[in-house]
Each structure stands twice: as structure tokens, then as C-alpha cells.
Amino acid sequence: MIDFEDTESLITLRDWLRFAVSRFNESKLCFGHGSDNDYDEAAYLILHTLHLPLDRLDPFLDASLTHDEAEQVKTVLSRRVRERIPAAYLTHEAWLAEHRFYVDERVIVPRSFIAELLPEQLSPWVESPDEVTRALDLCTGSGCLGILAALAFPNATIDAVDLSRDALDVAARNVADYGLQARIELI
Numbered sequence: 001m002i003d004f005e006d007t008e009s010l011i012t013l014r015d016w017l018r019f020a021v022s023r024f025n026e027s028k029l030c031f032g033h034g035s036d037n038d039y040d041e042a043a044y045l046i047l048h049t050l051h052l053p054l055d056r057l058d059p060f061l062d063a064s065l066t067h068d069e070a071e072q073v074k075t076v077l078s079r080r081v082r083e084r085i086p087a088a089y090l091t092h093e094a095w096l097a098e099h100r101f102y103v104d105e106r107v108i109v110p111r112s113f114i115a116e117l118l119p120e121q122l123s124p125w126v127e128s129p130d131e132v133t134r135a136l137d138l139c140t141g142s143g144c145l146g147i148l149a150a151l152a153f154p155n156a157t158i159d160a161v162d163l164s165r166d167a168l169d170v171a172a173r174n175v176a177d178y179g180l181q182a183r184i185e186l187i
Helices: 013-027 038-049 067-082 087-091 113-120 144-152 165-177
Strands: 093-096 099-102 134-138 157-161 184-186
Touching: 013 038, 013 067, 038 067, 038 087, 067 087, 087 093, 093 144, 099 144, 099 165, 113 144, 134 144, 144 157, 144 165, 144 184, 157 165, 165 184
Parallel strands: 134 157, 157 184
Antiparallel strands: 093 099
16 A cells, blocks of 8 residues: 555655655556646646646745645545546546646546647638538537537537536536537537
């Protein structure tokens, strides 16, 4: 069993980051639900837990954590290692094509090469993006691809379809977060 009890000597964010990377390596975690390595995932989980900007690690590396902050970080890291819960489910967010989406265990953590093509409006396959008026996101899950399609094609309405009522509930939350209820129909 990987030890998370002896953490009193961990004072700074840097200490916790090093500890997390060591525990992640020791436990042979798998990555791929947002990050592809132990360091990035540890940094993300710690910054998210401490409500710090996700793109600014360096200014905070030598900051001391309060007792409560250390306990929160320890809990998240412990759950990631012991329960092997993907980071996206621990933080309830996933990032796709530079956009944030709410996720939980009712949906698969989104990751799709299509998301990388949508900001370019599916060029070169779609020659006239303004002429796209309808699109289908089949098996929508969290609704992320339907949302990205709506953002890429401003003249389009999107049918986002899923068999799972739970998944559609998650998608509804994300559609509302982006204010796209008038353009995305959840089916």
C-alpha cells in the first residue's frame, strides 16, 4: 500500500508536487484523460485543488500550504492513486480544444481528434463553413463535440444524441454553461 500518512514534512507546493510525482510513479498510474504524464497531472490536480490558475505553477512553487490545504491535496492525490480515479472525475472538469467541460462518472472523459479539427471548421473538408446549418453529435456524452461544433459553425443547429439520460443531463449542464440552449437540441 502506498503511504500517504507521513506527509508532515511537506510544506510547500513544490514539496507536494515532488511527492505526488513520486507516488504516481510508484503506483504505475495510467494517464491519457487530459494529461499524458505524472508531472503534468500532479501539477494540475494540486493547482485545481488549491484554486490556483492552471497555467501558472512557478509563482506558487515555494508557497506554503495551510493545514487544511495540505489535507485537501493529500485527499485528492490519495484518491487518484488508491482508487485510480481519473483526474477529470476528481476535478469534475475536462479540457478539450482549449475549452472546459463539466464531467463526472455518468460520461466518458472526452478526448477526440475531432475536437482538434473543429476550431479550423473542419478545413479542408468543409469549404464553406457559413453554409453548414445542421450537424449531428451522435453518442454526445458530455456534449463537448456538439458544443465545439456550434462554436465553429455559428449558423448551425446541432442535434446532440445519446441513449443515456444521465449523459444528456451532463450535456445539458455544459450546453447551458456555454449559453447554447437555443442552438443545441439534446435528444
